[in-house]
Amino acid sequence: EVLCRVQANDGRIMGAHEFIEVAEKLGIIHNLDFIVLEKALEQVNREGYSGLLFVNISPRSLVLSEFIPEVTRIVTESGIDRGQIVFEITERDTIKNMSILEKLVSNLKSEGFKLAIDDFGSGFSSFHYLKHFPIDFVKIDGEFVANMTSNFKDHAVVSCISSLAKELKVETVAEYVENEEVLNAVRAVGITYAQGYHIRRPTP
Numbered sequence: 001e002v003l004c005r006v007q008a009n010d011g012r013i014m015g016a017h018e019f020i021e022v023a024e025k026l027g028i029i030h031n032l033d034f035i036v037l038e039k040a041l042e043q044v045n046r047e048g049y050s051g052l053l054f055v056n057i058s059p060r061s062l063v064l065s066e067f068i069p070e071v072t073r074i075v076t077e078s079g080i081d082r083g084q085i086v087f088e089i090t091e092r093d094t095i096k097n098m099s100i101l102e103k104l105v106s107n108l109k110s111e112g113f114k115l116a117i118d119d120f121g122s123g124f125s126s127f128h129y130l131k132h133f134p135i136d137f138v139k140i141d142g143e144f145v146a147n148m149t150s151n152f153k154d155h156a157v158v159s160c161i162s163s164l165a166k167e168l169k170v171e172t173v174a175e176y177v178e179n180e181e182v183l184n185a186v187r188a189v190g191i192t193y194a195q196g197y198h199i200r201r202p203t204p
Helices: 020-026 029-047 067-078 098-110 125-132 142-146 152-167 180-188
Strands: 053-057 085-089 114-120 137-140 171-174
Touching: 020 029, 029 053, 029 067, 067 098, 098 114, 098 125, 114 125, 137 142, 137 152, 142 152, 142 180, 152 171, 152 180
Parallel strands: 053 085, 085 114, 114 137, 137 171
Antiparallel strands: none
């Protein structure tokens, strides 16, 4: 997964929570999306990485007319297979006109990209997305995953999401897998992929 950070003039690394909301309010979040994608693809080419690349996009970016053409241009110029790129859609910033978002997501899919719902289970829109969008991956909200070995309700939620995803032929990613016990628990309920500090910590 591509994580977005900004290095300040004093060398301090700023977390996404310090600038994403500001970028959205200023109406420049789409420019940030383009820059992050370009940098990530440069890194993919340098490393010869052949796996999936998960990239978060803001629904506000997606509804801009230039978004899909620009993303397509960036990826085409990089030479990376579009099927390697998974765009993560979050409901943190839900668009009111869901029919417009549905059409744009379908266009993104038709261009050959894969799609994921981020933080699935954190709100009701997640299920709307799963019903109406051509989703490939469901990323299960880490709050449920992290405590599933000690909280039977969290375990039940993760297990149910896993079963639902299998019925819909959608792959699953468990977030916040912090130790071997949690890894074994998500494996036991049939989760496809695991993500978290136990797997690998973020690196520049």
